[in-house]
Amino acid sequence: MHILVISHDLSIFQHLHPNYDGEGKFSVKSSFPKAGTYKIFADFLPEGSAQQLAKYDLIVEGEEHYETVNSDKELIKHVDDLIFELKFDDLAVKQHVLMTFTVTDSKRNKITNLEPYLGSAGHVVIVSEKMDEFLHVHPKDEAAKGPDVEYMTTFPISGNIKFGDNLNILESFIRFHL
Structure with a gap:
């Protein structure tokens, strides 16, 4: 399973791999470096099934500071x-x-x-x-x-x-x- 935590201004991007705790449960620890709205993607492949993607919105309370994220000049x-x-x-x-x-x-x-x-x-x-x-x-x-x-x-x-x-x-x- 892959968990992606991405801020709506695209300035925060976390690619996490949760631990399997058994009985179909996974856990992962993460911190949110700033307040704002985040999208959480859970990308997983259940046994005997096709790859699946679940999406969640999360609001981290506090004063929001949106960044303007520009394209990189060099890759x-x-x-x-x-x-x-x-x-x-x-x-x-x-x-x-x-x-x-x-x-x-x-x-x-x-x-x-x-x-x-x-x-x-x-x-x-x-x-x-x-x-x-x-x-x-x-x-x-x-x-x-x-x-x-x-x-x-x-x-x-x-x-x-x-x-x-x-x-x-x-x-x-x-x-x-x-």
């Missing part, structure tokens, strides 16, 4: 000593799109020892600006070790997109306009 994120670069073969709506994350260290040495996280080299979550479109994508090669991890998807609509990728323990967030 590169630096986290600790690692650099994550996102590239697309052709960015178009309602077309198959190949997305590639390339992982290097701060000296631009290629990282080739990525370990699977929840059975996969990575998990990508893509959310539209209005949070009415949600995609959860796994790599083409679940056993990819890097430096490239490729994903194939189709964007159903154009607009501002919030993109979160979970490669091992990294959460990188990229915003772009499609």
Whole structure:
């Protein structure tokens, strides 16, 4: 199960993996860094069934401070000593799109020892600006070790997109306009 907690202004994005407590119950701890409205997505696959998505709205009380979240000028994120670069073969709506994350260290040495996280080299979550479109994508090669991890998807609509990728323990967030 994947739990996504996203603020309505797209400035907060949490990709969580709850613990299975038995008897069909899961638990997860999270904190909300600011007041406001959040959308919670529960993405899960019941045994013997198709993948399902449940959506919930949550209001965190307090004085709201909405941020204007602009598109990133470069699709590169630096986290600790690692650099994550996102590239697309052709960015178009309602077309198959190949997305590639390339992982290097701060000296631009290629990282080739990525370990699977929840059975996969990575998990990508893509959310539209209005949070009415949600995609959860796994790599083409679940056993990819890097430096490239490729994903194939189709964007159903154009607009501002919030993109979160979970490669091992990294959460990188990229915003772009499609």
